[in-house]
Amino acid sequence: MKRALLNLSSLLVFLFFIIFLSPSFAQNNTTASNVLTVAIAGTQQLKLTSKIILGQEYSVQVNLPGHYSDTSKKFPVIYLLDSQWDFPLVSGIYGGQYYDGFMPEAIIVGITWGGENPNYGQLRARDFTPTNLGQGAQFGNAANFLTFIQQELTPFIEANYRVSKNNRTLMGSSLGGLFTLYALFKAPDFFQNYVLTSPATPWDQDVIYKIEQEYWDKNKTLPVRLYMATGDAEDVAIFNKWVNTVKGRKYTGLNLQTKVLENIGHSGTKPIGYTQGLQWVFKKTPVSLTATQLKPYVGTYLLDKEVLKIVIENNALVGIDAQNHKTVLAAETEKDFFVPGRFLFLHFQKDQANQVAGFQLEQFEGVTFAKKKE
Template sequence: MIVITNYPGKAFRHGRLITKLLIFMLLPLSTIYAQQQETIPALPKVEIANSEVQTLTSAASGQEYKLFMHLPANYRATGKKYPVLYLLDAQWDFPLVSAIYGEQYYDGFIPEMIIVGITWGGSNPDYDKLRMNDLSPSAISEVPGTGQGERFLQFIRSELMPFVEQTYPASKNDRTLMGSSMGGLFTLYALFTDTELFDRYILTSPASSWDNGVIYTHEKAHAARSENLPVRLYMAHGELEGNLDGFHKLIAQLESRNYKGLQMKTKILEGIGHSGTKAEGYTRGLQHVYAKPALSLKSEILDQYVGTYRTSQGQNINIASENNQLILIYPNNFKQILLAETDHNFYIKGQFMQLEFKKEAGRVSGLQVQGFSGGEFLKKVN
């Protein structure tokens, strides 16, 4: 133990000796560590495939925004227009949503799409303050600078969307808005004030208590203007977070309107707090807003597809009809239900597989099967 007193006695001199000894011993170690730091090569960083960053400064506000773009593979060569998902708070949630997108696309729940993650740029952006300002539909005196929601929505409408649609093969007719917490509040604000700007809305844990529940007033104003709300809407809330009563109130208010065209689904996520709602909420939200139809077809339509189809390797696949549904039967007798998207296009839920029955001269000639890794035509042999 080093003892330091207020006079230069033996203990003090002994302490100085030990201190010098420690410095002498540790100095070579620090030199070695510094040399190691210089010789260790920089390791590559983890990157998200098929992504890039754009910068867009609003002409109206002067605010710089960073756009985290996730793009379909080979999108420039396909000649297709892609649905667009506009994600709020990309500074936190872009990696999560990119991963969710990959999983849901692989499982056949959603189409290929462009993700536009919106966040704030500039030097050392204060995300908490900037998001509070831009995502709030009204100002509150306790938080100066808030209430810029309409300005931010105008930026998305008049500057961001034109930029995205001019730069990328982005569809103007298939847009989704996704946000959580204050982002969920803003998503509701966009829904009630400029409904048709987006076709699909996904939100979790909305800050519906903001400014004494001003969002309920916006919903009432929309109901007074129109009996229509022609969108797909998914809302989720954590069981363990606050303001659960406010979430139930929002659901009840929407259900009481009987809006024409509204396809709404809601869920209370068991055992989940505020920040944890996004993983499951965004996953189930994408499944809902991009849900394919499951048509009930007449037996005479289904019966024409019943038979045996042969692969290019000579294996026979059977199609049967049971309980007014088509059943795909593999050589090992494994069965899967085919759901009807149209009268000749079918799919398997939770799997990347599209099936299209082909006709020649009015008769079914075969089956085009498209999987994640490629497609094949199966000729009808019986």
């Protein structure tokens, strides 16, 4: 009997450890005091009440770059529509694209609606559409919303953050993509870059075509970078109709890229489309340098204790490390070079005798200097 009780006691102790200390039990008994809100590092949330749109409160989310503390720098600014859904997404995309060297440090400004329990569906339909379909204030507020961005939001951002006033990007999808196109043709000089996916071009019997036509009648130039994408699970014919219209204009100064994304539906265009769109609008175009311009950089360099060589191959500078790995260097200027798809930048420097002294090597981990051997 005593042995049986001991066995029962051991079994109960065993069950205690299995049941009460198991991860599933601990998870089911987590108290609210242990639940913490996850915040995106380096971000802020502000409120702006518009005087243009009947006292509408907007929630503005700001993501600051890692080197924002450097007061000598100003940064490109990306204005993102529908940030109630896409601010975390675009913040993550930006981090990856910056790390890979596809884009510079930038400030992201997310725009959404504030107030108590905002109805995002109704509010975005109101602010993103250019016509009201005869249904009053429920639709057709795009003109006022664009004015809000131009006259209230942007001046506030530029007064309180160190942003470049001539490097603004607007991003939107679906109805947000429709509004992005509306802004493109109504205020083409305000933003320099436009990224949009799955634009709702059929809105109100293709009214965006009329808006584009009105612009075309007065302007044959459109000096912006524009990226547009849709998913192949959407109605690609609708997208291609719009793309062919824009391409057919042959606007002077327009840098256009369009994509049909494989195995992607309407909402899924944003992760891939926004990634490729940011790459496109911030893409560096290599300059072509002559052999005479490149020759002064040829030689052997000492980086800490590592020996690096710079040679010319196929009319381009090529870096060769101690393991004989080759890296082609694209020219950004006559003295600044980069490697596409990598956070790697070389800035050649000259001495007082106007001879190449070495280069500053900028990587994600920091900046070092490679001295040229005499």
